[in-house]
Amino acid sequence: MTQHRTMPLILALGLAACSGTPVGRPPPLSPPAANPEARAIATPDLPPPPPPSGVLRASTSGSLWAETPAPLLGARRASARGDILTVVIDIADSAQISNRTARSRQGAQQAGAEALFGLGGAALSPGVDIGSGSTFSGDGSVRRSERVLLRVAATVTEVMPNGTLAIxxxxxxxxxxxxxxxxxxxxxxxADISRLNEVSYDRIAQARISYGGRGQITDMQQPRWGAQILDAALPF
Incomplete structure (x- = not known):
């Protein structure tokens, strides 16, 4: 009898552990090798083609031709698959919109017949009397303010045919x-990468930026899975 009573409790605890943060343990970190950044760094592009036959190549340290990717002046910018650059996210958006609409319409129609087919005493005045009216008004306003300041290192995962870098x-x-x-x-x-090997978020095409988290505090701020199911299922 005791076994039958403990089975529902075990199942409930198992569902709770699967739905959120493991009980008594912190949320696990993602393995570094399971993302496109690690694959791009571990699998570099093909080596560059050799220089033309007329270019002199010397092995001395004072040669102008260097086989290393480091430039002569300035810091090296990300340009190949596996290179790393810094993304600067500085979002300070503010928007305020206010709309107000009002509409009113009234109409009246009246028709009568003093005589009908020679009958003077028809007494059909008015014969038709129609009136209509409508009124509409609406108000709407939007006020939003956001401030996000972050820096993150990104990796070039692919070089597109036109030279654009996927990060x-x-x-x-x-x-x-x-x-x-x-x-x-x-x-x-x-060309949008600065000499400090940084790029601003507003110069990233099709930018997808996500900042969030998971853990005990995040789980407490969310409704339980049973309440979420009821909110999705109940029509009222």
């Missing part, structure tokens, strides 16, 4: 039992 970056920080996660993907032109 992807991820960052996870775990404090106690709460994990904060930052993800960014998009396409960058090499």
């Amino acid at each position: 992807a970056g991820s960052q996870e920080v775990r404090v106690n039992n709460e994990l904060r996660e930052l993800l960014v993907t998009g396409y960058v032109r090499p």
Whole structure:
């Protein structure tokens, strides 16, 4: 009899462990090798083609021709698959919209017949009397303010045929039992990368930026899975 009573409790605890953060343990970090950044770094592009036959190649340290990717002046910018650059996310958006609409319409029609087929006493005045009226009014307003300031290192995952760089970056920080996660993907032109090897978020095409987290605090801010099912199922 006791076994039958404990089975529902075990199932409930199992569902609770699967639906959120494991009980008594912090949220796990994502393995580094399971993302496109690690694959791009571990699988570099093909080596560059050799220089033309007329170019002199010397092995001395004072040669102008260097087989290393480092430039002569300035810091090296990301340009090939596997290179790393810094994405600067500085979002300070503010929007305020207010709309007001009012509409009113009235109409009246009246028709009568003093005589009908020679009958003077028809007494059909008015014969038809129609009136209509409508009124509509609406108000709407939107006020939004956002401020996000973040920096994350991203990796060039692919070089497109036109030279555009596909980048992807991820960052996870775990404090106690709460994990904060930052993800960014998009396409960058090499000319938009600064001399400090940085690119602003507003110069990333098809930018996808996600900043959130998971853990005990995040789980407490969300309704339980039973309440979510009822909210989706109930029509009222």
